[in-house]
Amino acid sequence: MGLLVLAAVGLRAQDKPAALGRPVSAAEMKQRDITVLPNGKGLPEGQGAATDGEAVYKNQCASCHGPNGEGQPQGTQLVGGIGSLASANPVRTVGSYWPYATSVWDYIHRAMPLNQPGSLSANDTYAVTAFLLQRNGIIQASDVMNQDTLAKVRMPNRDGFVPDSRPDVGPASRSAQNHVNRKSAAPNSKSDSK
Numbered sequence: 001m002g003l004l005v006l007a008a009v010g011l012r013a014q015d016k017p018a019a020l021g022r023p024v025s026a027a028e029m030k031q032r033d034i035t036v037l038p039n040g041k042g043l044p045e046g047q048g049a050a051t052d053g054e055a056v057y058k059n060q061c062a063s064c065h066g067p068n069g070e071g072q073p074q075g076t077q078l079v080g081g082i083g084s085l086a087s088a089n090p091v092r093t094v095g096s097y098w099p100y101a102t103s104v105w106d107y108i109h110r111a112m113p114l115n116q117p118g119s120l121s122a123n124d125t126y127a128v129t130a131f132l133l134q135r136n137g138i139i140q141a142s143d144v145m146n147q148d149t150l151a152k153v154r155m156p157n158r159d160g161f162v163p164d165s166r167p168d169v170g171p172a173s174r175s176a177q178n179h180v181n182r183k184s185a186a187p188n189s190k191s192d193s194k
């Protein structure tokens, strides 16, 4: 909204629009205007299984992430490492780290392929997400992922995240008690976060 107002003001001052940008089409808006919550709310219609996703992966992902999601310099490892996070050699992948399959879908749909983000259809995103889940041994090759089934997938590291207990972040920081504590802290006290 702020941008629109600014543009209108600019127009009056110069009498002619700056030759910047172009109107967003309804289709583009629909493609981008998606927020997917962990419980699957916001996922669009569509579906795909690992068997469909294999071709999507091979054509659009393997060049960077390796033929089997093993990772290479151009793209991170996406498969394997389950159970390794607490070990001396943690391997962080879609299978070992991500707590929600719905977030994997959202990330891929928004950001991948890296060289053409936002280009994957909903069906292709369901399919390639299913492919990665299947290669991680989380679902079967024939399991169809859609608005309902994706949210029901239980990721191995689902319980590996804990609430941030530092008093200066998260819900705890908004309680009245913490507010008082923070105000009474010495003005030159430094935060040790980050």
Ligand code: HEC
Binding pocket: 056, 057, 060, 061, 062, 063, 064, 065, 074, 075, 076, 077, 078, 092, 093, 094, 097, 104, 107, 108, 112, 113, 114, 115, 120, 128
């Ligand atoms: C041009 C190279 C390239 C292509 C093609 C590509 N990726 Fe990626 N991908 C990357 C890079 C680099 C990252 C790490 C990005 C970062 O950390 O900001 C990444 C990150 C990811 C992640 C997050 C990994 C994690 O655990 O943090 C996923 C999932 C993913 N890509 C899936 C895909 C899928 C699915 C495709 C095909 C549709 C694809 N990528 C195509 C380069 C690529």
